[in-house]
């Protein structure tokens with residue numbers, strides 16, 4: 001499937017992420033990474049299992065939720081309350097990844113948890129539920145929030 005603006009609508013309507021094979025994302029040594037609405041898989045990598053796709057699609061849902069909240073907050077701060085420039089709204093797609101990085105760093109260097117990658121709330125939700133292929137049908141929005149304190 002080609003990449004275009006309609007990818008956003010396709011992904012919303014089908015509630016799936018769109019698999020894109022390429023040589024760049026994710027970096028060498030990784031299999032796949034979700035950047036909603038796409039699921040990037042390295043060229044030549046093995047086929048993804050249903051569980052892999054489920055894991056990555058859970059990340060897609062999380063990213064969409066964080067994107068929507070970020071857009072609302074940045075809209076309020078810039079357009080409604082004039083606290084910052086409306087240009088900041090372009091930062092919304094990056095908030096999920098910045099959050100992910102900050103939470104990882106905090107768990108690794110501040111609270112010094114074992115396997116900090118697996119402890120990031122987004123990963124905890126994805127790993128806990130990846131084997132339940134019906135999980136996304138009954139998932140409540142922002143289900144990852146309850147893993148923040150774990």
Ligand SMILES: [Zn+2]
Nearest residue numbers: 055059123126
């Ligand atoms: Zn993951």
